[in-house]
Amino acid sequence: MVAVVIHWIQLIRHTAYNESMSKRDKSATREKILNAAEDVFSEKGYHDSLMDDIVVASDTSKGGLYFHFPSKETLFMALLDRLAESLLKDVEKEIEKNKGAVAKIQAALEAVMMALSKRRRLAKILLRQGYGLPKFEEKRLEMFDKFASLIERYLEEAVDEGSIPPLNAKITAYAWLGALNELVVRWLFLKEPHPIKESLPALLPLFLRGIGINYVDQ
Amino acid sequence: MVAVVIHWIQLIRHTAYNESMSKRDKSATREKILNAAEDVFSEKGYHDSLMDDIVVASDTSKGGLYFHFPSKETLFMALLDRLAESLLKDVEKEIEKNKGAVAKIQAALEAVMMALSKRRRLAKILLRQGYGLPKFEEKRLEMFDKFASLIERYLEEAVDEGSIPPLNAKITAYAWLGALNELVVRWLFLKEPHPIKESLPALLPLFLRGIGINYVDQ
Amino acid sequence: MVAVVIHWIQLIRHTAYNESMSKRDKSATREKILNAAEDVFSEKGYHDSLMDDIVVASDTSKGGLYFHFPSKETLFMALLDRLAESLLKDVEKEIEKNKGAVAKIQAALEAVMMALSKRRRLAKILLRQGYGLPKFEEKRLEMFDKFASLIERYLEEAVDEGSIPPLNAKITAYAWLGALNELVVRWLFLKEPHPIKESLPALLPLFLRGIGINYVDQ
Amino acid sequence: MVAVVIHWIQLIRHTAYNESMSKRDKSATREKILNAAEDVFSEKGYHDSLMDDIVVASDTSKGGLYFHFPSKETLFMALLDRLAESLLKDVEKEIEKNKGAVAKIQAALEAVMMALSKRRRLAKILLRQGYGLPKFEEKRLEMFDKFASLIERYLEEAVDEGSIPPLNAKITAYAWLGALNELVVRWLFLKEPHPIKESLPALLPLFLRGIGINYVDQ
DNA sequence: AATGAATGAGAATTCATTCAT
DNA sequence: TATGAATGAATTCTCATTCAT
Known part of the structure; x- marks a missing residue:
């Protein structure tokens, strides 16, 4: 019973999410991360920049970062x-x-x-x-x-x-x-x-x- | 009399010292380390080179390396x-x-x-x-x-x-x-x-x- | 209408959350580490206790330990x-x-x-x-x-x-x-x-x- | 031939050494080390005191210290x-x-x-x-x-x-x-x-x- | 898509002790 | 006895990445 409700909830939340996210804005999170990465990498250099620094600077999360960029190297390249x-x-x-x-x-x-x-x-x-x-x-x-x-x-x-x-x-x-x-x-x-x-x-x-x-x- | 002998001794020791020193030329270990560092750094780059790599390549020891160069950075600069x-x-x-x-x-x-x-x-x-x-x-x-x-x-x-x-x-x-x-x-x-x-x-x-x-x- | 459902959802999720939380009681890992630290420190003393000992005794991980306690000193103080x-x-x-x-x-x-x-x-x-x-x-x-x-x-x-x-x-x-x-x-x-x-x-x-x-x- | 002279030298040096050391002064070095150890241990505690600190503070040498005290523990006990x-x-x-x-x-x-x-x-x-x-x-x-x-x-x-x-x-x-x-x-x-x-x-x-x-x- | 706790293979550095001279 | 370069096992802490939720 609970499972059913949760599934239902997820449907609703998903819809709500799509409604609030305009189509043009492919991914606000991705942009936030890239902007933060620009700050951090330019400040500390590649090796001294931590993924955590970028997470904090971008006000997102570890998982979010790795969802958009599979590795530090990929992020830097992007x-x-x-x-x-x-x-x-x-x-x-x-x-x-x-x-x-x-x-x-x-x-x-x-x-x-x-x-x-x-x-x-x-x-x-x-x-x-x-x-x-x-x-x-x-x-x-x-x-x-x-x-x-x-x-x-x-x-x-x-x-x-x-x-x-x-x-x-x-x-x-x-x-x-x-x-x-x-x-x-x-x-x-x-x-x-x-x-x-x-x-x-x-x-x-x-x-x-x-x-x-x-x-x-x- | 003793003073004379001591002077004589000092001459002998000094000679012996120089003989053995010429072989090692102002710290052989230091040179071995720098040579090895040149190999390793050029091969792998600064960050991917490990102090251990340099220890192995120089055929010296961890402690010896740190005796001559207090840090990886110092070594690289030298x-x-x-x-x-x-x-x-x-x-x-x-x-x-x-x-x-x-x-x-x-x-x-x-x-x-x-x-x-x-x-x-x-x-x-x-x-x-x-x-x-x-x-x-x-x-x-x-x-x-x-x-x-x-x-x-x-x-x-x-x-x-x-x-x-x-x-x-x-x-x-x-x-x-x-x-x-x-x-x-x-x-x-x-x-x-x-x-x-x-x-x-x-x-x-x-x-x-x-x-x-x-x-x-x- | 959507708002009502979301509110409902939140109630359900909140309940589910509390249920799953009661099992782990305010970070089970943190407790496991403290318990293990008590064993290890009392056995070997502060200096002879290794972080690794505590990791093993707590059946957690190095990273986990450092996630909860930023240093050996902090852990001991806690x-x-x-x-x-x-x-x-x-x-x-x-x-x-x-x-x-x-x-x-x-x-x-x-x-x-x-x-x-x-x-x-x-x-x-x-x-x-x-x-x-x-x-x-x-x-x-x-x-x-x-x-x-x-x-x-x-x-x-x-x-x-x-x-x-x-x-x-x-x-x-x-x-x-x-x-x-x-x-x-x-x-x-x-x-x-x-x-x-x-x-x-x-x-x-x-x-x-x-x-x-x-x-x-x- | 050189070996013979060196041996001879050692005999002489040994004699000279004993002559210059008065009998009462069992070991000035030993005292210097203990005094330095008192300074260093009281300042930094046992674990944070390095044998090197004591060598420096006593103005003697690593080898000298270990000649008089076979280990850090021994020194502390003494x-x-x-x-x-x-x-x-x-x-x-x-x-x-x-x-x-x-x-x-x-x-x-x-x-x-x-x-x-x-x-x-x-x-x-x-x-x-x-x-x-x-x-x-x-x-x-x-x-x-x-x-x-x-x-x-x-x-x-x-x-x-x-x-x-x-x-x-x-x-x-x-x-x-x-x-x-x-x-x-x-x-x-x-x-x-x-x-x-x-x-x-x-x-x-x-x-x-x-x-x-x-x-x-x- | 997002979250953040958890993981674990490193990696630099330390330091008591040894040993050739 | 004294010297100090050399040794290497030990140890704390790091940090990219994973994963359950």
């Missing part, structure tokens, strides 16, 4: 994906505002550095957390690849346009990202030089003259 | 110091073989990449292990600073010589190291592009034209 | 609290059976010694384990204080009644407890003199005459 | 013996100054409390360190026995003199020591009541009336 996607979208938007391959290249470099210097937590996770281990390193390489492809494409366009002489676009893109990365990290941990105020003005001529554009600071 | 020092010495030697600031700059870039690509384990530890945490990140920044200073010095010399136009030498040095770092890490984990065969030939014109040298590949 | 509370309750019950301050004092002394000599393990832990370190010593002093307060109260009552001349009730209480403690410990480790058969009959006249009662053995 | 002996000697001297059993009893009680309250480190070690373990507990009981015997003797003398009615001298002695112990420990850890200023004046009437002496405070 976070990397979300951050990279968001960053990439921002950068692409900035690029689209410009016409001409050279202008787009310049816009991309500026946008990447701007985005990272405005979102320290994101930068810390994307650039520094959890690396040294193949599984994460490959993820990072994969993310960098996406940004590199973007730059590569415009470099090749510029060559095609005749705006710059031929070059190894892929290696150029990696080198640039590596340089940006290094300067953002210095700022992240040492607070200087400031990416936008100091690094970028010095970097742009270095980069653009490097590919044969006679860059002149405005 | 290892970073040793590696950076050794690498820096190699690079400086290569630089000295060249005359003229521009030649020295080029030699430095080549030497860094050469050294790293020849010593994968060293590169893996120096460039990727344990980072993300302030304590280690600061060490890495400190090591990079040493290399950057080297490059910076020759860049300033080149400006003084009139070989290149004025520039922000510090940021240029960091950018270059960041670029090298990125390409070495790609090769470390993905096996390509090869630092010496592919990256360096593309990088040198990029770098040197960037600072106003009309570089032409030989 | 155990002391539980034991002292239980002992105090017993003693108070015995006291209540008597009328008149003097009779109550005598009952208290008898009850304390009776309780300790009947529960050797408890006595061993309460009187001897882990002391010498301020953190534990303060706990012991705190526990003794509770017993001392009890005795103190009746001593003052007796003075007020005019049954005994004025005295320093606090110091008298501490002195008595110290004396009982010493004799119980002797018996605990040397097996003699027996607290009830030998010590108490000698102690009562000593104590009671000391406060001005012309005690005569029955 | 220290207990030394302290108890010294304390007992002091107390006996005080007793001898008095004539008559009752006066001697009172002198003994005063002397014990005086000695302990003047030498906190000694008291801490003698009364509180390392107990709970049979091996140390027996030692403590043995030490207390010596003091108890002293008191017992005078109690029996007093009975023989007819100064006090018959009593169980042994249990009385233990009870008194337990009481003193408790009050000294309270002062040791809580700083009050002060043994000489507060406890003793309240204790003496309690003790002496307890054995049938019509004690009147001066």
Whole structure:
């Protein structure tokens, strides 16, 4: 008898639940966890962040966390994906505002550095957390690849346009990202030089003259 | 009379001591541990390396390890110091073989990449292990600073010589190291592009034209 | 309508909850651990008792133990609290059976010694384990204080009644407890003199005459 | 050949050593170690005191310590013996100054409390360190026995003199020591009541009336 | 989907003791 | 006797993950 009532209750509760949860909001819990994870990982780094920290920060529960993400690694990877996607979208938007391959290249470099210097937590996770281990390193390489492809494409366009002489676009893109990365990290941990105020003005001529554009600071 | 004999004894003992000491060279155990740590850390990364692994690899003992290095962190830091020092010495030697600031700059870039690509384990530890945490990140920044200073010095010399136009030498040095770092890490984990065969030939014109040298590949 | 059903459900669930809870009685695991800790600590002493011993004896798990008690020290303190509370309750019950301050004092002394000599393990832990370190010593002093307060109260009552001349009730209480403690410990480790058969009959006249009662053995 | 010389050297050194060490000074090192051990044990307690702490505090060496005391336990026991002996000697001297059993009893009680309250480190070690373990507990009981015997003797003398009615001298002695112990420990850890200023004046009437002496405070 | 108590294989570090010199 | 580097068994505590509810 009790069992029947409980079953009935569950039906009712389930319905009530679905009613209160709007369809668009796929999972509020999942988002809460990812947001908390962003806080925690950027603060303490991958290894020193505990699943419990994230549970507390997200105001959810152990079981809930593991329901959405089967492991710490999975959670971290999902976070990397979300951050990279968001960053990439921002950068692409900035690029689209410009016409001409050279202008787009310049816009991309500026946008990447701007985005990272405005979102320290994101930068810390994307650039520094959890690396040294193949599984994460490959993820990072994969993310960098996406940004590199973007730059590569415009470099090749510029060559095609005749705006710059031929070059190894892929290696150029990696080198640039590596340089940006290094300067953002210095700022992240040492607070200087400031990416936008100091690094970028010095970097742009270095980069653009490097590919044969006679860059002149405005 | 006794005093004379004692003096004599001391001479003998001193000699014997030096003989036996030369074999063990300033604590053989300490060296064995550092060598083993280099193996283990480069293989497994900082967090996945166990003190026990290092004990076994060094054929010493738990207590011995902790006698020489009070913690895992201390050991890792000592290892970073040793590696950076050794690498820096190699690079400086290569630089000295060249005359003229521009030649020295080029030699430095080549030497860094050469050294790293020849010593994968060293590169893996120096460039990727344990980072993300302030304590280690600061060490890495400190090591990079040493290399950057080297490059910076020759860049300033080149400006003084009139070989290149004025520039922000510090940021240029960091950018270059960041670029090298990125390409070495790609090769470390993905096996390509090869630092010496592919990256360096593309990088040198990029770098040197960037600072106003009309570089032409030989 | 839904609200009504939910309310109904809650009633049912609440009942079910209480039913299942009565079986486990406020964390069965916690109790199992405390019971096991009592066994182990009394057997081996604080320092020679391993957390592993307690895990095994309680038939729970390492993690479970640390879930309930964040450290060995915490566990020991919790155990002391539980034991002292239980002992105090017993003693108070015995006291209540008597009328008149003097009779109550005598009952208290008898009850304390009776309780300790009947529960050797408890006595061993309460009187001897882990002391010498301020953190534990303060706990012991705190526990003794509770017993001392009890005795103190009746001593003052007796003075007020005019049954005994004025005295320093606090110091008298501490002195008595110290004396009982010493004799119980002797018996605990040397097996003699027996607290009830030998010590108490000698102690009562000593104590009671000391406060001005012309005690005569029955 | 070298072996022969070394052997010769050893003979000479051994002789020189004996010459420089005067006969009376059985072992300065041994004393240094015991003094250091007294400091360290009283400060940190038995378990938290490291052999290394004692090595450092005594300005000797690991090997030296183990030459004189084969184990930590041995060292602690030796220290207990030394302290108890010294304390007992002091107390006996005080007793001898008095004539008559009752006066001697009172002198003994005063002397014990005086000695302990003047030498906190000694008291801490003698009364509180390392107990709970049979091996140390027996030692403590043995030490207390010596003091108890002293008191017992005078109690029996007093009975023989007819100064006090018959009593169980042994249990009385233990009870008194337990009481003193408790009050000294309270002062040791809580700083009050002060043994000489507060406890003793309240204790003496309690003790002496307890054995049938019509004690009147001066 | 959510909860949080429970699990247990680690893993760093400790420290009394030994031993070659 | 003295030295201090070396040993390694022992031990507390950690934390990702599981699971009954």
